[in-house]
Amino acid sequence: MKVAIVKYNAGNIYSVECAMRRIGVDAVVTDDKELLRSADKVIFPGVGEARTTMEYLREHKLDLLIKDLKQPVLGICIGMQLMCGHSEEGDVDCLGIFDVPVKRFVAPSAEFKVPHMGWNQLSQVDGLLIPKELESEFVYFVHSFYVPVNEHTIARTDYVNPFSSALRKDNFYATQFHAEKSGEAGEKILRNFMDL
Amino acid sequence: MLAKRIIPCLDVKDGKTVKGVNFVNFRDAGDPVELGRQYSLQGADELVYLDITASHEGRKTFTELVKQVAAQVNIPFTVGGGINALADVDRLLNAGADKVSINSSALRNPELISEISGNFGAQVCVVAVDAKYDDGEWVCYLNGGRISTTRKLFEWAKEAQERGAGEILFTSMSHDGVKTGYANEALAVLHETLNIPVIASGGAGAKEHFLDAFNVGKADAALAASVFHFGEIPVSELKTYLRDNGVCVR
Structure with a gap:
């Protein structure tokens, strides 16, 4: 199986590459359009800021390419947010695969720190990527912006308010949490993606 | 619910793990990569690797070590020690x-916090503060606790947050290595003062100390070294204890 990881101006891509190796998958990190189109699975990971990453994707014509992919695609963290509609981070229009907004966390009290950083639980999980056995499992989050619960939500997490910790529409999957840093639960989810 | 985090800290010198008691008298506690992997299997939530090597050669060894940790450990980890410029940050993140x-x-050049945060995001930038309770005040120290400064803990932590720090790692030098519990009063003040997470460090000797750091000190995470390295408190046992006492842990 050929697995491609989208190379662009976001951080933490090496971590995803390492995680793939740990589950026995040799992935290639590339921005080569043919390699991305012909891969069996594409991972769109990253840590970064929405506007600067989105501008980079547009400049390198990766925006249109990602939207047109037909194989299973997994967005992670900023990758997931970039697959949504408008983001409040940098007030920028993203890829629009999921027609939902990305909003900033507003902490109502000192109990809630922003960024939402650390291990939090998955609830109301549904589907092949995150099956029922992972209900209530802890996964690792680091983010200041979130996607509200919507028709594409396949897992939710509660912080300040319930938000989408995973999304799915057709061949597009996405997780707000870092599956590559989420211990055994994360590795299970990555393996599930490989099995789709 | 967001879980409270347990973070083993590994001091690394020339590629080997060591742990200081009150910052002197090192004892060897093993291979850093294997130790990190064991901790993740035991249920540690994050790891911190501190490079206490001073030499240029040592830095290269440490960067290689970071690559091995990234390859073998499936939980997040922080690295520290000898980071003076953006180029160091770039090298370690890569x-x-x-x-x-x-x-x-950061104390010598507070602008570095803003630069790291601006270039890589606040979540990447942990500002560690070593402070000692002295004449009714928490005084910040430099160089692993060897040089005192005129900066005070609470003001400095607040400034670090304003400059873009994503977390504050507060080590109480008055408690470090003596195993009588964390500096809970100071931690609670930090919790009230800041809106970024606070990691408690220095003083863990018993499971109760972690419980107090969360319940009294309101810490978001608790870091310790020797109690984990020498097997005095297995991480898995600590998690069970905290869960039984009503703390949300993974």
């Missing part, structure tokens, strides 16, 4: 670290 921790270099 080697697979999730966050960097800066201490003396």
